[in-house]
Every structure is written in structure tokens, then in C-alpha cells.
Amino acid sequence: MASDQPPIGTGATGAREERDALGAVEVPAEHYWGAQTQRSLLHFDIGEDRMPAELCRAYGLVKLAAALVNGEAGRLAPEPAAAIAAAAKEVADGDLDAEFPLRLWQSGSGTQTNMNVNEVIANRASQLLGGGLGTGRLVHPNDHVNLGQSTNDGFPTAMHLAVLLAVRDRTLPRVEALAAAIRAKAEAWVDVVKIGRTHLQDATPLTVGQEWSGWAAQLEAAAGRLREALAPVTELAAGGTAVGTGINAPDGFGEALADRLADLTGLPLTTAPNKFAALGSLDALVAASAGLRGVAVALMKAANDMRWLASGPRAGLHELRLPENEPGSSIMPGKVNPTQQEAAVMVCLQVIGEDAIVAAAGSQGTFELNTMRPLVIGNVLHSARLLGDAAESLRVHSVEGTELDRERIAAHVDRSLMLVTALSPHVGYDRAAAIAHRADHEGTTLREAALALGVDPADFDRVVDPATMVGDPRRDLGLPG
Template structure:
């Protein structure tokens, strides 16, 4: 049906307060907002810190409510006109037009009841407005009887959690992680044949190429992305249809399957109804799995970023094999200083994600009987981790990796001075004699060649055997060139 255009499509247009009611009685609500009595009570009772529930959750919740309205209308349980208004209000919320109507704190009922009712109230009042009705006691759409029909917080909140997580990881985290890996891979192939000295235990080791080193970072990030993507399977199963404790009371037969199919249609996600609703309500195992996937990606990101900042250290008193882009002044007191700021930010993000995963794991173990009541803190941490991890990968790629260059002179100098090239001599003269050469060169300040010749190695033999370019394996094969 066609709805009349309202004067205030994303606000009531009123000022002052209006009276809303719930099972606890009357309460004053700011007249300019769509939320109702239970939202207002939550704002008063849970004013803890400044941590607000993520808008991504509410946008996903709106999609869940839209799917429920469509399924209920198709089943003849909801008047088509009311359903149409609810669907339009849900579309506005999912598009972000009603973000200001979802002000609740993370710290609330562990089931997420306050957030569910916040969504129900906003959708009900907006839908009533679209139908030409009033708000609050004058509304034509009821938050419980219509918007929450055949649903409970206990099954819709975890459903919204899963949808929000899937959308955030699919649309932001994974693409950014893979784009970073691709940018690193591009440089690996560009520098596939540049021989450099390897390092183990932070000490000199045998040579490899710059491309081989960078290919390790690329492979680690891609493997982490693959594991993260696999973890998403655990949140494709939805609790919707289980209602209060998993039995499906007050929901019609087949509602779980129908709403899962509708949500899959609306989102393009491979969503299915959870085969066991008691596990879906009583546990948070799927979210714990995704959080672990995010932690794994954070660990790969931290290793990569840390290697980069070590290799960029200097320029005169560090390794300085890499030249980082000069994005901003590095010091308020030391002129001309350039710091690895993108790498540092990435490491801090990785640490945050690792810490948040610890919270999610602990919360996942807090399920009691038919419900895990740690859901708000879990979705807060998972969505935050997914967002900052994706953003950090994007920033590191755009503002650092894509502009990194090699200090080829430094790379070559380290190879020339390395003592560990003596490893190539070991099969020919024995481990002990090769070690003697290395120690002599180090203690007397000689080149490796000078020490070898003084200890009886023929010059021609040394030059034939100790050739760094022959000690790096097959870089083209390693990089698929």
C-alpha cells in the first residue's frame, strides 16, 4: 500500500514530553523521539558509563522485525496494512534513518530485553505515524502484540546478534583483511628476487628474499581470513522460533524455518533455523567461535605490523630496510622524525581484539540453564572487534603498505656483512670449522671472507660456495611466478 508522506519522516516533530505506558504504569518520554516507556526506564535504570549498544545491532534487529512481520502477514496472523507499515518502519531503521532512536547502554538485562523493546517501541510508533495514527497510548501498532508477534527477546536478540555479526564481518572485516593481504602480496612479487638477510631469535640468519619474507605475511593473513570466514558458519544458525526457552511457545509451527528463510532472502546470507533451539538460546558458542576467528586475524595482523616497524627502524641507528610513507610529523620536539604510526595503531587494535576475545570467551561460559544472559557484552565486543580490525587493515594498507619502499643499500649491506653466510660452507668444511670462521670474523672485526681465508679456505672455493643468491631456494616457485 502507499503511505502518506509525513512531515517528519525521521522524527515526531513534537517538543516537550508525552506520556507512555507499559506494565509498570505511566512514564514521561521526550516527545521528539519514537521510543516508549520501557526504553525510557532503561535509560534511567542502566545509565552506566558511556557505552551505547552498536547501531549495527539495531539495524540488524530491524531486518529481523521486518522478516517477522512478513512471515506473520503471510501466515494470516498480522493485518496486511499493519504489516506494511511495520515493514516500512523497519526499512527506515535498517537504513540508519532512525539511529538516534536507539540510545540504550550496553549494560542492561543480559538477555537484551531492553534493546528488543526499544526496537519494538520505535517501530510501533513510527508505523503508527505512517498509518496516520498517534504515538504512545494513541498508536495504532502495538510493540508487543504486533511488532513482537510470535517472538521473544530470548530468540530475537541472538538472531539479531548473528545477523549483525555476519553483515559486519562479510562487508567490512573480511574484505579489508583480504585487501591488505593482496597489497602485501603485490610487493612480495615486486621484490621476489631482492636478497636480504634473514633473522631468527632477532639474530642474523641465512638469506632469503624480500619477496619470500613478505609472502609469509600474505599467507598468514590469508589463512587467518579463511579461518575467520569458516567461523561464520556457526552464526548462520538462528534461534528465532524458539521464543522464551526453546520450545517455541506462542509461535506457530514452522515459524523458525519461515523467518530464517525470509532473513536469508532479505540479506543474501546463508541463514537457516537452528536445529536445536535449546542450545541456540542457552549458549553463545557461535559468537565465541567468531570472536576466536577475529582474535586469530588480530594475531596475524600484529605479527605483520610488528615486523614492518622493526624493519623500518632507524633511519641511522636501526635496521631501516623499509622506508615508510611520511604521513605526519613524528614528534612534537624532534624535527624531521617519522614514526611507524600505522603499524603502532594496528598493534594496538590487535591487542584490543585479543582482550575483547577473552571477555567473549568468559561470557560464553556463563550460560545458565535455558539462557545465556551475557549477550549484550558479547555482541558489543564482537562488533567492536570486527569493526576496528577491518578499519585497521584498511588504514595500514592505504596509508602505509601501498607506499612502502625498500632501502636497497641497507638490505645489501646487511647481506654483505652477515656472518651466517658461513652456513653454506658447513657441508664442505664441517660445522666446527665453519663456526670457528664465524667467531673469528666477529671477534676480530673481519669480513667472513677474510676470516675464512686466514683459516685456510681457498679464495676460489669460498667465492663459489658463499653466494647469497644461491642460498634462497626458488623465490619464483615460492611466490607462484
């Protein structure tokens, strides 16, 4: 194998002839793709959404594993098997990303992308063997690269692999890092008493740490549910070929491919126990998308609360001082906005919308195949990427630099009418309510209203102590007392 050939295009210019079952097609000579890819570029010039690079790289891993399995079994001769494996690894490593130009909007099975991958690997492998490209190549995209496979089992296998890698390597680490940063702030502020709010109205006190621990716990739980949702995604369709029967694939091919992919990725991959379900449905990715939606819901709660608590600085709550990342207005000098939180909320809304699309697409399986696969992989990978990036940005550019406006927090506690809740067991609900209403209507303090209605000053001072109303915050956060 001529391994000294560079993995970057062909160095040619102009056009060359490639052929498929429908005849000859001219393709750009500087690229590795072939006739079917070129036809797709012509017939599916829809929008600007390209098949995600993560999917094409995952496909490279699938073709690499298939070449190794076929080579070891003697179905491919050693030299072409090694060349296919080497070319597929270049695809998996992202070295050939420019060779995958196809739109997301194509055949619902992903056939054009499967052939795009097959053609690129075939031409590159032929080049590595010292052969030509196109009609004179030494490796065939169908007979060799696609050996033992169909688009109908290969594309869903690549889909599952791409999602597992994206969530494992990008989404979950960044969401969990954000949750850890929020929990660290919760622990640092565990004893800072603040006023609670329900229905957007004043409520009884809690601590800043308790409030932040709620956000951390939501994100931690959502990340855990996302991990659980990935379990069915580890089951691969490979081996089912066209309709689930495994026609043209040797016995044990699916199992061997899953084992080899597990070795290559470190993922707990297995062959799907029922290939008819694996091809005819998208249920595993529908569940994974729902897991991503769950993370979005938890992230939105935290981001929204943060931006409300930072509102001000003079006419809002302003209990939080967010980092000042950039000027906030082109007309109002000195204005700074909660832009990281706003970006996170927009991402969360996008993910929730994409999940609705995935669910709808998942319902469109007909007979032996669901033909909404490009739509689903585009949305799931987009959601996974957006959530990971938003979590990282929020952590680095906002959460870790957030501080408290302790004077404002203390002032809110001092002015709160709902501290009267602690007085209720001693004077009765109706009398406590009368105290709160009087203080509100007359603009006095709660203590002044209580004394005016006959409450003993010593009793009020003993009972209405915000620090005694927050329970045991250190216990709530699992901290030593």
C-alpha cells in the same frame, strides 16, 4: 498507509505519556521510543557504551522479516503489517539510529533493546498509518511488532545477523585487500636478497618477497579460518521464543523467518536445529570471536615486523622506507614514526583482549539462557570493526607506499656472518663456526676470516653466494620461473 510521513522524529517538543505493564512514563515527545526504553535510560545509566548501531539495524531486519512472515500468514492485517515492515526497514537502513540510546550495560538478555526496537517501530508504524504515538497508537510493540517472538530468540537472531553482515561487508574485504597488497609487494620484490633473522639474530638469506609472502599467507589463512568460523553463526535462534520450546510462535515460524532474512541479506541463513542450545549458549559467537582473534594475531606479526624492519633511519635496520604520514615528535625535528603499524598493533591487542572477554561470557550460560549477550555483541562487533578499519588504514597509508632501502639491505647481506652456513658442508661445522667467531671478534669480513683459516679463495667465492642460498623464491610465491 500515510507513507508521506517523514522518517525523522515526530516534530513535537516537550513530553508525552507512554505506558507499559508498570504504568505511565513520560518520554521526550520528539522521539519514537516508549516507556520501557525510558525506564532503561533511568535505571541503566552506566558508562557511555551504547548498544551498537549495527545490532539495532540488524534488529530492524529481523522485525521486517517477521512482519512480512506474519502478514503473509494472516496473523497481521495487511495495513499494519505493511506499516511495521516500512518502519522496520527505516531502522535497518539506519534512518532511525538516533532512536536507540540505550547503554550496552542492561538486561543480559537484551530485553530493553528488544523493547526499544519494538517501541520505535510501533510508534513509527502508527504514524505511517496516520495514527498517534504512545497511548493512542495504532500498532502495539508487543502484540504486533513482537508477534511470534521473544527477546530470548530475537536478540540472538539479531546478534548473529549483525556479526555476519559486519564481517562480510567490512572486516573480511578489508583484511583480504591488505593481504593482496602485501602479496603484490612480495611478488614485486621476489628476487631481492636480504638477510634473514631468527631469535632477533642474523640468519641465512631469503628474499624480501619470500618474507612478505609469509605475512600475506598468514592473513589469507586467518581470513579463511574466520570465514569457516561464521558457519555456525548462520543458524538462527528465531522460533525458540522464551526457552526454546517455541511457545506463542506458530509452527514453521523460525524456518520462514530465516528464509526471509536470507532473501533480504543474501546470507545462507537457516533455523538453528536445537533452539535450546541457541538460547542457552553463545558458542557460535565465541567461535566467531576466536576467528577475529586469529586475524589479529596474523596482523600483529606483519605490523610488528614492518615497524622493526623500518627502524632507523641511521641507527636501526631500515630495510623498509615507510610513507611519511605525519611528523613524529613534538620536540625532535624531522622524526617520523611507524604510526600505522603501531595503531594496528594496538588494535590487535584490543581484539585479543575482547576475545578473552567473549570466551568468559560464553561460559556463563545458566539453564535455558545465557544472559551475557549485550557484553558479547558489543565486543564482537567492536573487534570486527576495529580489525577492518586497521587493515584498511595500514594498506592505504603504509603498505601500498612502502619502498625498499636496497643499499641497506645489500649492506646487511654483505656483513652477515651467517653466510658461513653454506660453507659448513665443505669445511665442517666446527671450522665454519671458528670462521664466524673470528670474523666477529676481529671485525673482519667473513671472507677474510675464512682465508686466514685456510679456505681457498675460489672455493669461498663459489660456495658463499647469497643468491644461491634462498631456494627458489619464484616457485615459493607461485610465480613463473
